[in-house]
Amino acid sequence: MNGPNPQNKHPMEGFPQVCFIKNTISNPNIIIGDYTYYDDPEDAENFERNVLYHFPFIGDTLVIGKFCALAKGVKFIMNGANHKFTGISTYPFQIFGNGWETVTPSPGELPYKGDTVIGNDVWIGYEALIMPGVSIGNGAIVSSRSVVTADVPAYTIVGGNPARLIKTRFAPEVVVMLEAIAWWNWPVDVITRHLALIVAGDVEALAACQEGH
Template identity: 35%
Template sequence: MHIEFPKLSKDEPTIGRGSQIKNTTFGQWVELGENNLVDNCVIGDYNYTGQYCFMQNSDLKKFISIAAQVRIGPTNHPYNRVAQHIFAYNGEAYGFAQKDSEYLKTRKQIRTTIGNDVWIGHGAIIQTGLTVGDGAVIGSGAVVTHDVEPYTIVGGVSAKVIKNRFPDEIKTDLEQIAWWDWSRQKLEECYLDFRLPVEEFVKKHLSL
């Protein structure tokens, strides 16, 4: 939520107070809200988050809208081992022997992918290793435990399909247009087209 929308920077992410960033790369025009925790992520162009979001081991494409208190890619504990507790694989803080580097490395390699132009509602959780397709909507409070198809609206615990945003042919056309990959110049030239009905937008840009 923006009380006052900040002026963003093309080249440097705008990062809210209290946020902690580790091993993460940013695209252009990115904004993180206050008190975000971001670890081992790739955050693409024009993405923004609300307050108190926590993202790990995730690849976020472009134009993603993330509300407050969203969690993406939470790591798992080794429930198939004798002990699930962190002391057994990363116990240096407790004065135990060296950490289990192989387990920690493997866990980081399980990536969560969020597609272009996705909207993630307040308090949603997207489990690790999943893919959310382009143009999808994740309802507030949803717990996503399976991949989400492009332009699908899901919600609930665990999340189920509520409806599709557009007919299949429109979905296909939008994926083909892939406006999220347009240059900044083309985005500026066509900016007002984003206010057209989707059918008119497709008709105008599919043939270009």
């Protein structure tokens, strides 16, 4: 066998709270990789409700890589949440019309942080909050109820509000090796064959597998 079918919305029989969410996304500005799952007993298929202020006229994208584990209540704040703050008031008068639309900010006046990009093999804990334009590197871990306001390097663990570095998972030179190995891009039969090494700690052995598959 070569692992679960990535096209199956609920790969764990009798356990619908886990969902491969690539199969449930309708918004073209949300891109999800294979095998990334959302775990939520309250409608795991409706992951899009956790992507907030994601208005199509803004144009920003949420990208989440392969093999990511997203716990219940993970939220992504997108750029549509931003208000103009260079004037005296931050109140969005313009959205109510009736004459107030005369102070509609031009696009360049609203803060814009760009796309939100989550790498591969990222674990995001319960009720973590990811702010607009953040990048989270491959193999990173975000602790429960963290508020991530800045980029998270690959293979680090962050936590808190705002999220701070707790520890690095591997030495810098090992992280370079892991990024080059990129096991998540291997064919699924190769991943299945080398699972024991992928979940172990011998990076050099995994690199040797990459060379020979």
